[in-house]
Amino acid sequence: MKQISKNSWAEPFKIKMVELLKMTTPAQRKKALKEAGLNTFLLKSEDVYIDLLTDSGTSAMSDQQWAGMMLGDEAYAGSSNYYHLEDVVKEVYGYKYLIPTHQGRGAEHILSQILIKKGDIIPGNMYFTTTRLHQELAGGRFEDIIIKEAHDSANEFPFKGNVDLNKLETLIKKHGAQKIPYVCIATSVNMAGGQPISIKNLKELRTLTKKYGIRIIHDMTRVAENAYFIQQLEKGYSKKSIKQIVKEICSLTDGATMSAKKDALVNIGGFMATNEWDVFEEARNMVVVYEGLHTYGGLAGRDMEAMAIGIKESVNDNHIRARVGQVIYLGEQMMKYGVPIVKPIGGHGIFVDAKKMLPHIPQHEYPAQTLAAELYLDSGVRTMERGVVSAGRKPNGENYFPKLELVRFTIPRRVYTQAHMDVIAESAARVFERRKKIKGLKMIYEPKYLRFFQARFEQL
Numbered sequence: 001m002k003q004i005s006k007n008s009w010a011e012p013f014k015i016k017m018v019e020l021l022k023m024t025t026p027a028q029r030k031k032a033l034k035e036a037g038l039n040t041f042l043l044k045s046e047d048v049y050i051d052l053l054t055d056s057g058t059s060a061m062s063d064q065q066w067a068g069m070m071l072g073d074e075a076y077a078g079s080s081n082y083y084h085l086e087d088v089v090k091e092v093y094g095y096k097y098l099i100p101t102h103q104g105r106g107a108e109h110i111l112s113q114i115l116i117k118k119g120d121i122i123p124g125n126m127y128f129t130t131t132r133l134h135q136e137l138a139g140g141r142f143e144d145i146i147i148k149e150a151h152d153s154a155n156e157f158p159f160k161g162n163v164d165l166n167k168l169e170t171l172i173k174k175h176g177a178q179k180i181p182y183v184c185i186a187t188s189v190n191m192a193g194g195q196p197i198s199i200k201n202l203k204e205l206r207t208l209t210k211k212y213g214i215r216i217i218h219d220m221t222r223v224a225e226n227a228y229f230i231q232q233l234e235k236g237y238s239k240k241s242i243k244q245i246v247k248e249i250c251s252l253t254d255g256a257t258m259s260a261k262k263d264a265l266v267n268i269g270g271f272m273a274t275n276e277w278d279v280f281e282e283a284r285n286m287v288v289v290y291e292g293l294h295t296y297g298g299l300a301g302r303d304m305e306a307m308a309i310g311i312k313e314s315v316n317d318n319h320i321r322a323r324v325g326q327v328i329y330l331g332e333q334m335m336k337y338g339v340p341i342v343k344p345i346g347g348h349g350i351f352v353d354a355k356k357m358l359p360h361i362p363q364h365e366y367p368a369q370t371l372a373a374e375l376y377l378d379s380g381v382r383t384m385e386r387g388v389v390s391a392g393r394k395p396n397g398e399n400y401f402p403k404l405e406l407v408r409f410t411i412p413r414r415v416y417t418q419a420h421m422d423v424i425a426e427s428a429a430r431v432f433e434r435r436k437k438i439k440g441l442k443m444i445y446e447p448k449y450l451r452f453f454q455a456r457f458e459q460l
């Protein structure tokens, strides 16, 4: 099997400004965690030392992006930054029509409302929280068609984001193609651990969906990170640039939703893109109801400018090699200490297998939520649960019980150093050492939607 290059990946930037971090004492962390209902989402950021809650909107912008902010054209209509962004989206991703939105879920909302009818089925390569909720709110039902390897944290198949084409064809035959408005394909599958899909699989999927006249909609939130794994591991791609691979991925799909807060290196922003004029027309109409005029979609002109520049930076080969290199470095440190992580290491973070680390805590006592709380107590490192709490409930009220019960150590882009990675791994190792003494949790408050954001817990 091909290996990712082990050559050094020093960051292709130097630091111009720093943000000071606050160190906390164990007593302060205990108090803060209790006030947060043992949910790391409810901690105040000032009580956090190293923040690995998410890579969403937490990356550091470049001097070029900050300079771009000063070029914000804040006209209500026809901002020049919109046209710049439109050009960049066409150039880098190749999609014809652009609808800016305030962030990814704004695009998911509009797309779902346009394409999904009540009773429709939306197959996808593993669910994502906000994506599935918008599909359900539009009357659809998500069906998981990712390969079975993706649900096994120890399986080292390099493209665990791939679609099981047989599963998809069985679904199409069972329900009929007219019930499937699109297949939803994420690059760098988040809930599986940032696992990539291969171009080969995507091409096969394209052939199958063409046969039945079904669209592919691309959740392209982390497409550049996916492209890196293709460049490193897929036959025939080692000489292609990230930019070329990203464009090829997008060319195999019909439209996309994007949370630009990840790959595209901005603190806020997103968009929907499509190659279909009719879909664009409807989206352009809907965006004025829910987001803002079609030339700003809930964003300031300066945000669109920073996004246009960030998209270009995101497909730079040196950037992406250092970005994923840092993630791999952290994963390798954690493995040295015996901490059970999802393998292979994905693109945006390290995912610890809480079922393996805390086998004495049953899933209904929230092992991953427990572990995230323990890590914060140990060192002030903030991670997040990606297990039964995130999975939430089915429209009929039953809990989803996902196979993967994970704690995500998500690494913001261009923010932390290798020394931070060492501190994080050491904290994980300390919690691992005392794992047998850790007790589970009960949920004492559960909000209706996306409960992981606001639920509260108590120790059992």
Ligand code: PM9
Residues within 6 Å of the ligand: 053, 054, 055, 056, 103, 104, 105, 106, 128, 129, 130, 131, 186, 190, 219, 221, 258, 259, 260, 261, 269, 270
């Ligand atoms: N992802 C993340 O931390 C932020 C919200 S959930 C904690 O991973 C994908 C693959 C995402 C994603 C957000 C969205 C929604 C869509 N698809 O957060 O609305 O990872 O910009 O994007 C988060 P927005």
